[in-house]
Amino acid sequence: MLKLRGKASVKNASNDQSKLLKITRNKHLPVALRPKHALLLSAHDFESHKASSPNGEDISSDFASILFLGSQKSFPETVPILPNSRDVFLLPEDFNYLAEGDILRLNPATGNIAAVFRKETPNNSILLTERCNHLCLMCSQPPKNIDDSWLLDEAFDLVRLMPTDTPNIGFTGGEPTTYGYRFIELIETTKRNLPRTSVDVLTNGRAFKDEQYAASLGRIKHPDLQLGIPLYSDDPVRHDFIVQSKGAFDETVHGILNLKRHGIRVEIRVVVHQQTLPRLVQTCEFIARNLLFVDHVALMGLEITGFTRANLDILWADPHDYRDTLSEAIEILRTYGMHCSVYNHQLCVVNADVRDVCRKSISDWKNEYLPECDKCTKRPECGGFFSTQILHRHSDYIKALTS
Amino acid sequence: MSRFQPITSFDQQSSGDSAQYDLLPLRFTALDDSRYVATNIAGEYLLMARDALHRFATGKLQARDPQYVELRSRHFLSDAHSKMGPDLLAIKVRSRHARLADWTGLHIFVLTLRCEHACPYCQVSRQSEDKAAFDMSREHANKAVALAFRSPNKSIKIEFQGGESFLNFDLMKHVVLSAEAVNARLTEPKNLAFVAATNLAVVTAEMLNFCAQHDITISTSLDGPVDLHNKNRPRPGGNSYQLAVQGIEKARLRLGRDKVSALMTTTQGSLSRVREIIDEYLALDFQGIFLRPLSPYGFAVKTKFYRAYNVKQWLQFYDEGLDYIIDLNKRGVPFREYYASTILAKILTSHDPGYVDLMSPAGIGIGAVVYNYDGSVYASDEARMLAEMGDTTFKLGTVEDSFEALFTNETLLQALDESFAYSSPMCHDCAFEPWCGSDPVFHWGQQQDMIGRKPESEFCVRNMHIFKGLIRRMEDDPFVRRLFTRWATSC
Numbered sequence: 001m002l003k004l005r006g007k008a009s010v011k012n013a014s015n016d017q018s019k020l021l022k023i024t025r026n027k028h029l030p031v032a033l034r035p036k037h038a039l040l041l042s043a044h045d046f047e048s049h050k051a052s053s054p055n056g057e058d059i060s061s062d063f064a065s066i067l068f069l070g071s072q073k074s075f076p077e078t079v080p081i082l083p084n085s086r087d088v089f090l091l092p093e094d095f096n097y098l099a100e101g102d103i104l105r106l107n108p109a110t111g112n113i114a115a116v117f118r119k120e121t122p123n124n125s126i127l128l129t130e131r132c133n134h135l136c137l138m139c140s141q142p143p144k145n146i147d148d149s150w151l152l153d154e155a156f157d158l159v160r161l162m163p164t165d166t167p168n169i170g171f172t173g174g175e176p177t178t179y180g181y182r183f184i185e186l187i188e189t190t191k192r193n194l195p196r197t198s199v200d201v202l203t204n205g206r207a208f209k210d211e212q213y214a215a216s217l218g219r220i221k222h223p224d225l226q227l228g229i230p231l232y233s234d235d236p237v238r239h240d241f242i243v244q245s246k247g248a249f250d251e252t253v254h255g256i257l258n259l260k261r262h263g264i265r266v267e268i269r270v271v272v273h274q275q276t277l278p279r280l281v282q283t284c285e286f287i288a289r290n291l292l293f294v295d296h297v298a299l300m301g302l303e304i305t306g307f308t309r310a311n312l313d314i315l316w317a318d319p320h321d322y323r324d325t326l327s328e329a330i331e332i333l334r335t336y337g338m339h340c341s342v343y344n345h346q347l348c349v350v351n352a353d354v355r356d357v358c359r360k361s362i363s364d365w366k367n368e369y370l371p372e373c374d375k376c377t378k379r380p381e382c383g384g385f386f387s388t389q390i391l392h393r394h395s396d397y398i399k400a401l402t403s
Numbered sequence: 404m405s406r407f408q409p410i411t412s413f414d415q416q417s418s419g420d421s422a423q424y425d426l427l428p429l430r431f432t433a434l435d436d437s438r439y440v441a442t443n444i445a446g447e448y449l450l451m452a453r454d455a456l457h458r459f460a461t462g463k464l465q466a467r468d469p470q471y472v473e474l475r476s477r478h479f480l481s482d483a484h485s486k487m488g489p490d491l492l493a494i495k496v497r498s499r500h501a502r503l504a505d506w507t508g509l510h511i512f513v514l515t516l517r518c519e520h521a522c523p524y525c526q527v528s529r530q531s532e533d534k535a536a537f538d539m540s541r542e543h544a545n546k547a548v549a550l551a552f553r554s555p556n557k558s559i560k561i562e563f564q565g566g567e568s569f570l571n572f573d574l575m576k577h578v579v580l581s582a583e584a585v586n587a588r589l590t591e592p593k594n595l596a597f598v599a600a601t602n603l604a605v606v607t608a609e610m611l612n613f614c615a616q617h618d619i620t621i622s623t624s625l626d627g628p629v630d631l632h633n634k635n636r637p638r639p640g641g642n643s644y645q646l647a648v649q650g651i652e653k654a655r656l657r658l659g660r661d662k663v664s665a666l667m668t669t670t671q672g673s674l675s676r677v678r679e680i681i682d683e684y685l686a687l688d689f690q691g692i693f694l695r696p697l698s699p700y701g702f703a704v705k706t707k708f709y710r711a712y713n714v715k716q717w718l719q720f721y722d723e724g725l726d727y728i729i730d731l732n733k734r735g736v737p738f739r740e741y742y743a744s745t746i747l748a749k750i751l752t753s754h755d756p757g758y759v760d761l762m763s764p765a766g767i768g769i770g771a772v773v774y775n776y777d778g779s780v781y782a783s784d785e786a787r788m789l790a791e792m793g794d795t796t797f798k799l800g801t802v803e804d805s806f807e808a809l810f811t812n813e814t815l816l817q818a819l820d821e822s823f824a825y826s827s828p829m830c831h832d833c834a835f836e837p838w839c840g841s842d843p844v845f846h847w848g849q850q851q852d853m854i855g856r857k858p859e860s861e862f863c864v865r866n867m868h869i870f871k872g873l874i875r876r877m878e879d880d881p882f883v884r885r886l887f888t889r890w891a892t893s894c
Binding site: 135137234235236237238240241244246249250253254257275279282286289290292311331332335336337 | 414415475486
């Protein structure tokens, strides 16, 4: 698992607030661009520079920050010779993955760092808030009732910083629509700054029960926007129970109808666990009969983090044990001509008839495999595990497939 | 766990008493002694035991009743938990009737009434002689093409009928070329398709070339094994079967495998031979069969072929055939029955396949229209069959009339209005109404009544039996359920 957030020690710390900086390795970056960049240096970069400029010319002037990547022991000796640089972050080895073009959030005062955008990954997901009007039994990001609207402010800055050839970004929460019309503004800003970037939003969809709200999102005419909305059961009581909120089912269904009325792509997401399994097949029938016009349906495996760990005894179901139910559910969706996928399931624990809709759905930074997987001929096509599945719970039936 | 409430605390219905719920529009019909089929207004069904249905309908169902959740999720009832039912039902009903707004899509051109076959069951009353009297004229054809393009439907299908349509091949070519020319001049060209109904006996390589160049698909007749087919479909030389089979092969080679379809007609001689008939279709590489009874028109009535078997006998034939087809699928051979597929699409989806006999409002005029060889315009294929028997009730006018005059014909509007099954006596109360149609031409022909007295209607008996049979089969066997769902969704 990649560590996206952490702490570093900071030399020559300024009084700056938390700031977003783009990483560069280019020491010769024009001075005009340097205030927006953090220069990433390895111990090797530094040694070679010292050799070529014995006078100790400061290579780092005007950069907003210096990120020093190296083994811990190289720090004490080298750092003092950057006397004119401010905000020199001595990064732990966890951050060795950082590369040109990545965007970091740096806080010189606290030493907090977070990789908020990685140029080379297809899975850039931007957390907009930790507030939510649901309290899902299996929430991987347990909600907090705090004012974290700075995250939204930062998202506005972030979409302006990202390269315009970014293929995809995701906005997640918490519940992004907590911000009301400011969320709509964010989508509009994203469209203006990243017109060729596909955008996925994870929302419970309830806010769109207000047709004006759905219409305002539709009017943006974003060319490649999809809302991922959970619908956990065809039975409103069961859905409301799983999300721990009365009236959620009706508002979500109403929201989906309004979104489709206004031409917005919608993906329905169903997490498969003990509480959804009793009606998984009926839920898929309900979707096929009533919401045939949604653009995609995803049946998803549990990520063993957040509330899922606390509620594991009422949630965990071994995919091997429910494989026939999963096949039946997928067959219904497929027969009705719906685009559908299975996320977060390993190929060896599903029946052969659903393998072609299993996607590599787990973000690279938290995607791992078991030693058993090394022997598997299907490993290149398999999405593997969440790091938290490896750590806490995965199917008892993981077995290398041999063709 | 204290942050989380148990599922019971999300259920607003008290556990001991009758639940508080409102009935949404629903109907029910007995399936057998103990079970009822209940349907909602969008045609989704649920099987219920008699006593459960009684409790449900009288407001005494409890929320913990196992079917309560099903009834709510399929929009038979609405309670405090969900008010979205009516909205979702409305969307589904609108989808089912989406075709209505498209207006007439199928335009049938009877190019000639001449035919070199002499089938005793001919329902169109073919003629053998006199080219001048029974061929459509170019002038009439031109006017019919112009009328067809007046339909607002974005897809126009022109079907060539006979007699034997290829006996007037010159006119077929003329219609195809002029329709293509008209279409090319439109600012928004329509999806234009052609199909020719033919016995394939007189089709030449030149004709097939033309079909290939202009994407004309072929619909032919095949009644079963050689002896049965040739007995049903006599022609000089007694070789109808041989010519049909050769023609199918040639047409497939020239046009493509999926461009040739065949229809069978049941005669008394077919009744004991449904498996052989199906095997014939299998052997000829067809993907399915349409098991079709004779219709009470033309020679079929005059020669008493129509009365040679009754609806009960035909249904036995159909059931045996359907079960045989299901069995084939169980043995790994994909094959389907098309009439069942059409009905299953209505049962299991919100998409109406648009089969003219099973539409309500009826498909006459607004689903299909016929331009007859003599320039008269009829509301359906059956309507012109009736006309050959001397009853021109469903004549809308002639190709000389305006589009507006033809399609606001008083008889047509009256027939559509009166026969609308949702408001017809008995149909209104029938659970199967959302899947059924109102065939005003059939009922007029049989009973001189466009609505029809349903207890005496073979149309009603036949379809009721088939509806129940389809439900029973898929309720009893999950394999059949999956098979039927596949038929329904690819219809």
